[in-house]
Amino acid sequence: MEVILAEHAGFCWGVKRAIEMATEAREKAGTDVYVLGHLVHNEEVVRDLESNGINVVEDMDQVPPGSVLLITAHGLDYKIIQQATDRGFQVIDTTCPIVQNVHKFTRRFLDEGREIVIIGHSDHIEVKGISGVTDGRAQIVGDISELGQLRIAPDAHVGVVAQTTFNQNEMHQLVEALEQRSPDILFKVKDSICYDVKDKQHEIRELARKVDAVVVVGSRTSSNTNRLFEIASEICGRTLFVSKVDELDPESFQGVASVCVTAGASTPDWIIEKVVAFLRDLDGTK
Numbered sequence: 001m002e003v004i005l006a007e008h009a010g011f012c013w014g015v016k017r018a019i020e021m022a023t024e025a026r027e028k029a030g031t032d033v034y035v036l037g038h039l040v041h042n043e044e045v046v047r048d049l050e051s052n053g054i055n056v057v058e059d060m061d062q063v064p065p066g067s068v069l070l071i072t073a074h075g076l077d078y079k080i081i082q083q084a085t086d087r088g089f090q091v092i093d094t095t096c097p098i099v100q101n102v103h104k105f106t107r108r109f110l111d112e113g114r115e116i117v118i119i120g121h122s123d124h125i126e127v128k129g130i131s132g133v134t135d136g137r138a139q140i141v142g143d144i145s146e147l148g149q150l151r152i153a154p155d156a157h158v159g160v161v162a163q164t165t166f167n168q169n170e171m172h173q174l175v176e177a178l179e180q181r182s183p184d185i186l187f188k189v190k191d192s193i194c195y196d197v198k199d200k201q202h203e204i205r206e207l208a209r210k211v212d213a214v215v216v217v218g219s220r221t222s223s224n225t226n227r228l229f230e231i232a233s234e235i236c237g238r239t240l241f242v243s244k245v246d247e248l249d250p251e252s253f254q255g256v257a258s259v260c261v262t263a264g265a266s267t268p269d270w271i272i273e274k275v276v277a278f279l280r281d282l283d284g285t286k
């Protein structure tokens with residue numbers, strides 16, 4: 001069986017940066033440090049960080065006074081960050097600069113007097129952080145079925161931004177649908193999907209056409225990994241989503257001559273390598 005590892009599989013720059021910042025903060029502090037939520041969306045990475053004294057908390061009340069408190073790579077509502085600073089924590093913000101840029105574009109649109117529409121998933125922490133820039137005034141749309149809920153005045157000026165991990169094709173479809181629904185409104189659109197996410201999506205669209213099976217490796221909590229699974233599933237009927245190698249069943253690869261492995265931006269190399277080794281060992285091919 002031919003096993004193809006996608007070139008862009010695995011850690012992105014923003015995830016590597018967040019982990020490096022957290023590790024450095026722990027070393028400098030010489031004691032445990034805390035993260036408000038999961039630093040990145042991968043349980044194995046979070047477990048590894050916790051074993052090194054970088055602990056997840058859900059609430060600031062769980063953090064000893066004066067401790068180092070890290071903000072995750074996906075960002076957070078600026079008011080919560082301000083609150084942490086006001087309470088005397090040593091705040092280290094690992095928000096990816098690409099997410100910070102989305103905050104900047106949103107602020108710029110607000111300064112231009114525009115209403116904000118966020119294309120993204122309303123329950124995702126990054127979208128909550130972007131919405132926080134607008135003090136909750138932004139309207140959020142995650143798919144075509146939600147378009148009907150938007151309330152936009154006919155004379156409004158609208159700025160549209162996207163969650164960095166959104167499906168790029170779906171973003172374009174949503175923008176088109178928005179423009180068709182309100183032809184008199186001039187929408188200013190910032191395609192703020194991350195370049196690493198676009199590369200991964202583009203790559204899997206190409207590869208999924210050429211193989212008999214696709215394995216997407218990552219956490220169910222990872223937005224960009226879920227998007228990769230959705231895209232690959234639409235193209236290749238035999239697409240599997242696993243968080244680690246133990247979830248793979250050799251039976252799933254009966255009759256498969258070629259398989260492609262891709263992985264989300266928060267999936268570490270060692271997990272990907274084990275999946276690839278498992279597949280290559282299935283019939284002794286390399």
Ligand code: SF4
Pocket residue numbers: 012013014015073096097098099164165194195196197224265
């Ligand atoms: S996927 Fe993109 S936006 Fe998200 S952390 Fe990685 S580099 Fe930053």
